[in-house]
Amino acid sequence: MARILLGVSGGIAAYKACEVCRLFVKAGHEVVPLVTPGAERFVTAETFRALARRPAGDDVYLHLTRADLLVVAPCTANTLAKLAHGLADNVLTEAALAHRGPVLVAPAMNPRMWSHPATRANAEALRARGIVLIGPDEGETAEGELGVGRMVEPDEIVRAAEELLAGNSKLKGKRVLVSAGGTREPIDTVRFVGNRSSGRMGVALAAEARRRGAHVTLLGANLAVPAPLGVELVETPTAADLEREAIERDADVVVMAAAVADYRPALALAGKRPKDTAAWTVELEPTTDVLATLGASKRPGQILVGFAADEGEPGLARAREKLGRKNADLFVYNDVGRADIGFDSAANEVTILTAGGERAVPKAPKDEIAAAILDEVEKLIH
Ligand SMILES: Cc1cc2nc3c(=O)[nH]c(=O)nc-3n(C[C@H](O)[C@H](O)[C@H](O)COP(=O)(O)O)c2cc1C
Known part of the structure; x- marks a missing residue:
């Protein structure tokens, strides 16, 4: 936009x-x-x-x-x-x-x-x-x-x-798939296991890719902000929805910015569980790692971008390790331990990791962070 x-x-x-x-x-x-x-x-x-x-x-x-x-x-x-x-x-x-x-x-x-x-x-x-x-x-x-x-x-x-x-953006005419928001995994028909992601970062990335002339599809998981006009919005409220839609689509650049649940209730109850005085234990099972799945089936020339929401230096080290393990081309690390950036905030501060090096992007509005990320993505397009 x-x-x-x-x-x-x-x-x-x-x-x-x-x-x-x-x-x-x-x-x-x-x-x-x-x-x-x-x-x-x-x-x-x-x-x-x-x-x-x-x-x-x-x-x-x-x-x-x-x-x-x-x-x-x-x-x-x-x-x-x-x-x-x-x-x-x-x-x-x-x-x-x-x-x-x-x-x-x-x-x-x-x-x-x-x-x-x-x-x-x-x-x-x-x-x-x-x-x-x-x-x-x-x-x-x-x-x-x-x-x-x-x-x-x-x-x-x-x-x-x-x-x-x-202009002469390398994203012009390219198909870009962006996921944004946070998935919600049902416990029963009214309750869910979710996270605090608003979708602002992914929406900013979709808008910036669109501005650079890309055809953008946005997989939106419970977005707290409107999807940018001019992009195709596909609602993916749960991790399973997001996985299905992401795998089904072919794109030149895939940016997985959504906070996808790592665990979901093993059993989602039909109907609403009535309130009583008994404790309620919910067993969680791991979800599929969508990024790793996409990385395993990545075709030549396709660019895969992952996000790591983690804390401090150990989190950054884990993001470095994930870059190779998940066969991603670029990882964006943001420190969710800080209250002033990241989840549900208008600003962010990230470190962009590629095989070629690292770039620290100082605190800025999410649309500027999105531009910095896509600048780095463009460097990877041949
Ligand atoms: C009916 C009518 C139609 C006009 N159509 C044009 C036109 O299509 N192109 C043009 O250069 N001037 C046209 N003019 C002349 C401009 O309106 C005039 O030069 C005016 O000062 C332009 O002001 P602006 O460039 O500040 O908008 C037309 C004038 C009239 C009365």
Whole structure:
């Protein structure tokens, strides 16, 4: 999931930008609409706020919003000229100067305006700066003229934006399977043996892989947070569910971030055991080690990532040993003995272990940790 600034300038194609906005939101991105006063003559900023599900309100620093990508669709001849020359006289052109990162521009104008030498020079100036121009297309314009000037269709703009977001990530187009959350093993129909995992780390990994252009399937075990949009969610509440679904799927990269129960009640009672004064002994049996199973059947080129939730230096040593024993390519160790990181926390601090060495990632929000982990995964992809 990425944050996208969607600049809309005052062309008749502004109504099509509503669809661009909707498709970005549907794909799981956060959209910040930047609507010029010229565009407001065609479509209101309110429409875009509603489509982008953004709260109403006046953010005076809206133009300084940091984002992964700026898309200008439609881009009028006027806005194109301003972008080429660095003018900053409305929220969109101000944001364009403040933005650092890729920019996608979809010009839309009358064919005579597009073919004017001034517009041609402005378009070239943008290209020379690394800005990606998409279109315009040839066809009949709204005013009934034939020629090159129509804005390319919204789905094409969204596809080009996804390409830019993925950049040259090695995960682009790869199938990534991520497990997240904590399994619950039934004792009877209402009680279970569970753990404190919220799923935040796995969900952050799924979102980051998606942002890098991967096709992501998320095996969610009782997630406390919503799955990112744009990823396929498969509910796997128990260790047996997770094992079945993980083994059934083929993926280029498998990231087992879920806290899968190591033990489950040997017998799950049918119905709810009524309360009485007698003690209740529940026998636990070991579950299948899903990671080791996947490691044993790993195909050449497949990358397997395991997580070790353990405590202190002895835990780190156990994670090193597991890396080889479970035939994983990368292990992420996090110290669950600390209250400020790990389980059910927004931050984490991990050590990434591979055969080639170790990388300590200092305490950071889980989305940054996810990016660091996937950077290391990408180094393993040939
Ligand atoms: C009905 C109508 C349609 C227009 N369509 C376009 C267009 O498609 N492309 C364009 O470059 N300008 C178009 N214009 C002119 C722009 O609205 C005008 O240049 C305006 O200043 C653009 O402001 P902005 O770039 O700040 O949004 C149109 C004007 C009108 C009245």
